[in-house]
Amino acid sequence: MLKSMLQNQRRKGRCHSVYHRNQGTTCVEFAIVGTVFFLLIFAVMDFAMMSYVKLTMQNAVREAARYAVTGRTNLDPEDSGNREAAVLQKLIDSSQGLFDRVTSTDDIKVTNSSGNPVTGYGGPGQVVVINIRCQWPILNPFMTAVIRGNNYQFTVAATMKNESF
Numbered sequence: 170m171l172k173s174m175l176q177n178q179r180r181k182g183r184c185h186s187v188y189h190r191n192q193g194t195t196c197v198e199f200a201i202v203g204t205v206f207f208l209l210i211f212a213v214m215d216f217a218m219m220s221y222v223k224l225t226m227q228n229a230v231r232e233a234a235r236y237a238v239t240g241r242t243n244l245d246p247e248d249s250g251n252r253e254a255a256v257l258q259k260l261i262d263s264s265q266g267l268f269d270r271v272t273s274t275d276d277i278k279v280t281n282s283s284g285n286p287v288t289g290y291g292g293p294g295q296v297v298v299i300n301i302r303c304q305w306p307i308l309n310p311f312m313t314a315v316i317r318g319n320n321y322q323f324t325v326a327a328t329m330k331n332e333s334f
Contacts, residue, residue, distance in 0.1 A: 238331045245258065278299075304320040304323070
């Protein structure tokens with residue numbers, strides 16, 4: 170009986186030490202798998218944010234172009250009848266607060282259908298193209314392998330024909 174008790178004690182001791190060794194292995198495995206898992210999750214989040222920002226800015230430039238073709242100036246912050254300021258204000262209002270984070274007024278280019286610069290968003294009946302160059306910072310450092318640099322750069326544009334105003 171004493172012999173069987175000693176054998177049981179030895180088995181318990183061996184099982185106990187094997188259990189602790191497996192805990193260390195589990196921690197190492199989780200560290201490896203967890204790192205890859207979280208990098209993938211953060212990459213998906215980066216792609217989702219980049220898509221959201223691009224779609225929001227595309228919508229903003231489309232809304233600004235729709236406003237510009239009417240020739241209205243009622244959104245001019247200074248009430249001076251400045252059409253360019255009114256269209257810029259419409260663009261800022263439609264961008265859901267992203268305009269200042271992704272671009273500046275220097276990155277807005279207004280051209281005709283041939284690519285020649287247009288002043289004041291063109292005249293009645295003229296086709297106008299509004300291009301905006303934007304960039305969004307990438308948060309995941311491993312995304313730079315997919316997208317060069319630390320910023321996702323994109324261009325949004327809208328083309329419309331001015332109404333007779």
